Structures are given as C-alpha cells and as structure tokens.
Amino acid sequence: MIIRSDNINLKQIAESGQCFRMNELERNKYSLTAFDRYIILTQPDDYTVELDCTEEEFNKIWRSYFDLDYDYKRIIDRMLSGSDTFLKNAAEFGRGIRILRQEPFEALISFIISQNKNIPAIKACIERLCEHYGNRMVHKSTGTIYYTFPKPGVLAEAEKEELKGLKLGYRDEYVLRAARAVADGTLKLDELAGCTHQEAVNTLKKLYGVGDKVANCVSLYGLHHIEAFPVDIWIKKVIDEIYNGAFNYSLYEEYAGIVQQYMFYYKRVQDLKKADI
C-alpha cells in the first residue's frame, strides 16, 4: 500500500516523542507496533510512504492512525503566513509530522511512564511492559517476534512485585491504579473521546499520578483532541527562551496540539544537535 502526501515523514513522526513503539530498522525504514499489529514502513522519497499491508488493512487501521484525512498543509501555511518567526521555522522544519491516533489505553499508560524520563528510557520501559504483559506474536512476512501492548484487564491483575521488576520506578503504582480504573469501568476512555478536551483532562487528572501534562498528552495522542497543549520540559524551555515566559496559543486554539508538536520537535532536535557538537 502506497501513501502520497506533502506532509508525512517517518523519521520526524518517529522522533517527535508522541509514540514510543516506532523504531528505525535502517535508513528510511521503520517498524511500528500498534493495534496488536506490527507493520513495516518505508519512505523512498519526501512524498511517498509504503506500508506492507493490504488496502483493506490500510483503510481499516492505518489511514486513521496516521490521520491521513486531515490537511496539515493548511495548518503549516497558516503558521508560515503569520509573523511569529519561531513558529514559521518550526512548522517548516517539522512539516512531515502528523498527530497519530493512538489507542487511548496505550497512550494513558505510556505517558504515565514517560514522566521524568527521557525518550529512550521510556521506550525501554514500555517494551519490557509489553514483553511481560502483552501477547507474543509473529510477523508473518519477516518472522519477527513482537509483543502487543497489554490489555487493561491483564495489567490490572499484575503482581506488584513482578511489576517492580520492570523498573518503572515510582510510576509502577500509577500504572497499576490506572489499569485497574480502566479494567473495572471506573474510567471509560472511549467516552472521553466524545467529550470535550477540557472534560477529558479533568476526568483523567482524577487518576493518581496523572497531572496536567500527562492528561494533555493522553487527550492529544490518545483521544485526538487536537486543541490539547501539553507543556513538558522542552515546551517550557521554548516558552521561557523564545517567548519570555508567556506563550499565547489562543491564536491557534482549535489545533494548539499540532502547533505544540512542531515546537517540541524543532526545539528538541536543535538542542540535541547543539549538545552533540
């Protein structure tokens, strides 16, 4: 299956810190585990992405997952026509990023784990969690072994001591309680997708270990409320260093999450590059 778009870049998506199970296999070739599936993606040029799946699977899963029916160019053009130089640069730099529509439960657990960790460490924790509590699968065409993301019921039944072995640190209690809330029906994630962003955040924040930032990430990446605006260390740096402590995103209110993603990616790549030199 082949996608053509001006605004899709696997490397940028994989490195944008929104998903943790998309990995580079070789240059311009990535694997992705989501929705109990494992898929291989290649990008021969800036405008083309190939998925190793049927058209049926593509239409059922991946068209939505990659948010392909949304016009990102419209957002970028709007930023490019504005007067904010940082946002212009950020949008131009990250124009292949898309906001993935991840499974709500995976987003919830992943971003609970993410707190106070860097991205490689988050990915390692999540892989351990999947190997331990997910289902072992075999990718048919390559024979690759992979593990699905754990189901709420399985994670809810996890033994505390066993979970501790996965080295989630103090977050293991947060993970356990969140999984139980979903498994026993206290937290209905599917309903939150139909609520407003603000209602979703308010509900999510009732969970022990879920604060404003994690709730916004779940709302954005798991429920696709694109008006969410998660503020982490990197976004804080942007606000402090570029906007003198106050960024007014009301201009971009209904798609603030997309703007935030360009800001995050641009700032992080710039700073990491600087640190590397």
Added chain:
DNA sequence: GCCCAGGGCTATC
C-alpha cells in the same frame, strides 16, 4: 559521579 529527562505528590508557606 554528575546532571537531566515529554512530572506529580505532598508538605509548607
């Protein structure tokens, strides 16, 4: 060994 990482909870003011 140091500082930092897609933070949140708790105590204290």
Added chain:
DNA sequence: GATAGCCATGGG
C-alpha cells in the same frame, strides 16, 4: 495558589 523537596531509574 505557589513553591521546594522528594520520588526511581537510566541516558548522556
């Protein structure tokens, strides 16, 4: 309501 210290772990 704001802020400081603490939390557990691994990457750089």
